[in-house]
Structures are given as C-alpha cells and as structure tokens.
Amino acid sequence: MTATTIHTDAVIVGAGPVGLFQAFQLGLQDIRSHIIDALPHIGGQCVELYPDKPIYDIPGIPVCTGRELVAQLQTQVKPFAPSFHLNQEVTAVVHLNDGLISVRTSAQQHFMCKVLVIAAGVGAFQARKLAVEGAPALEGTHLHYRLGDTSRFAGQDVVVLGGEASAVEAALTLTLDAHTKAQKPRSVTLMHRRDVFSAEPALLQAMRDAVANGKLQLQIGQPTALLSNAQQLHAVQVATPDGNTLERPAQHVVAFLGLSPKLGPIANWGLAMERKQLVVNTESFATDVPGIFAVGDINTYPGKKKLIVCGFHEATLAAFGAAAIVHPTRKTLLQYTTTSTELHRLLGIA
Secondary structure, three states: OOOOOEEEEEEEEOOOHHHHHHHHHHHHOOOOEEEEOOOOOOOHHHHHHOOOOEEOOEOOEOOEEHHHHHHHHHHHHHHHOOEEEOOOOEEEEEEOOOOOEEEEEOOOOEEEEEEEEEOOOOOEEEEOOOOOEOOHHHEOOOEEOOOOOHHHHOOOEEEEEOOEHHHHHHHHHHHHOOOOHHHOOOEEEEEEOOOOOEOOHHHHHHHHHHHHOOOOEEEEOEEEEEEEEOOEEEEEEEEOOOOOEEEEEOOEEEEOOOEEEEOHHHHHOOOOEEOOEEEOOOOOOEOOOOOEEEOHHHEEOOOOOOOHHHHHHHHHHHHHHHHHHHOOOOOOOOOOOOOOHHHHHHHOOO
C-alpha cells in the first residue's frame, strides 16, 4: 500500500445513469462512494451515444434526452457527494483475504474498498482508430483521439476529423479559445466526409461563422493516408467527393470517429461470466466473488432485460446487499424517503 491509496466503503465502475443511481442508493444506506469511468465525462453511453435523442420509458418523466437524464441524476445524487475519477480505466481488481477489495486504475490510482459495484454498461468506451496508411506509427505523437492539452498545437497545422459534436467543439476550441497568438495553432481544419454535421444548432452556427470569418477551414473529404518523414507528420492525404486527391498540411491530427465499447480488463478479474456478461444472483445482484456486485447492461441472469429502468431496480437491491457488508452489525431496514427521518438526515433535508 502507498500513501496515495484511497480508502472508501464503495467503488463504482461506470458513471452512466445506473452508476449514478447506484451512488444515490448507496447513499441512502449511509455508504459513500467513488466512481471511476473510462470516459472523460459523466453520463456513459447516454451522453456518448444519444445525448440529444428522446427517452420515453423513465418512470415519472414522460420524455427527456440522455443528457437531461444524466443531469437530473447528478442533481439527485448531490447530497451524497460521490467522488469522480474520470478518463481512467480500472485495470486490476483483487479480493484480499481480509475481505477488502483492491482496485487499481490506468491513472495509477489505488482504492481499497469494502464493496465494488460494476456498472460498466457494455464495457469501457474506447476511441475508434483511424484506419489509414501511416496512422498506427503516429498514434500518441501526431495522431490523437482526445483533444488533451491544446498548448502542444501552438504554431502547428491541425486537422480535426469527424462529423459529431465532439469534433465540431474541438475545432472551435482550437480556433477560438487561445488567449494569445502564441498559443494558437497556425491553422485548424475541420474535415468530414460530407458537409453534414451532427451537433446542437448553436454549435453548428458558431462553426459556420468561424469558417465564414476565415478562422476555421472546412475540408469535405475522406482521409486516405497520413504522410510523414522520419515519424514527423507533414500532411493528410484526402480523397474529395469529386474524385480528386489532395494533401492538407498537418503536423497533428485529432480524430473523433466515435467510440466502441470493449469489455477490457473485466474479463481478467476472476468473475463468473456468460457471453461476456457477469453472472449475478437476483437477490442482491452480487457476483460469485464476495463484495462485488454488477448492475446494468454488464450483468446477466434469467429474464434479463437491458433497460435503464431495470438497472435502477438492480442498483436498489445491490445497495441493500452492500449495506449488509459495509454495516454488518446494523440491521438493514426498509425505509421510505417520504417518512423516514433517518433518510431525511442523509439527504440533508431534516
């Protein structure tokens, strides 16, 4: 153990809707939690895959978008102040002889917890790679899948690939946000296979305005190769819709080509699995390893339905199961938020 080890009652893997509601339900059992997610933001696939599409089957909410649902869940869980650890993946989980669980992440963070709840949805989201000639050798140096520290692009030609909001927002950030000329890229080009972008109207208008003002360049076409000398990128080869091929100067490419879920290290944690899903019991949604629970799309059991509302139910029962471990000498009673003074105290409304 090191000085950087975080000791906590519970760790939740996954900051999507079910992970957020899990933190709320654990809070009602007087269990504080830390939440880890591979994405750089809260919301999981709700925000990543359908942030602005309507959802119609959340109880008591006739319609809301994925983004709105996540915002409401964040508001709901605020009384319990879970700590978020984003942009990192859980790499190792070990159940120790003393009953504690050791959790390590790709950011070299170490947690010791009494219970672990895996709410990882369909797995950790990873960037889809740019599959063109010259791309693999430039990953991490001249080819990036997240914007990261923008100071590295100062005075450089940057090409941003993609047609989603993330690409448009990144291009605008590079174009407009630098405070001094020295911090700005020499040029920023937004490239997509067609002149159709999926983003909120205000964001699209800002992009069009930047193009009209000459601050942002727009290139319609498909990248076919990254051209480099001695591992130094100097241009992107582009196939245009009219059948021509051109070279766009670039020292950096930032590609937003979507995300794909991968099970990742979960398969190596020694948990019983069926068809890449964690086997649980339906009494507490515990796995076959003591202290480890699984809720949401990552688990499987007879009659399983992959619905957000089902994940909420699973998180509720998992919290009762977790309470028996975290508070072994305390009788876990069924209480109602309408009448329980203890729950009101925990919620901060007493």
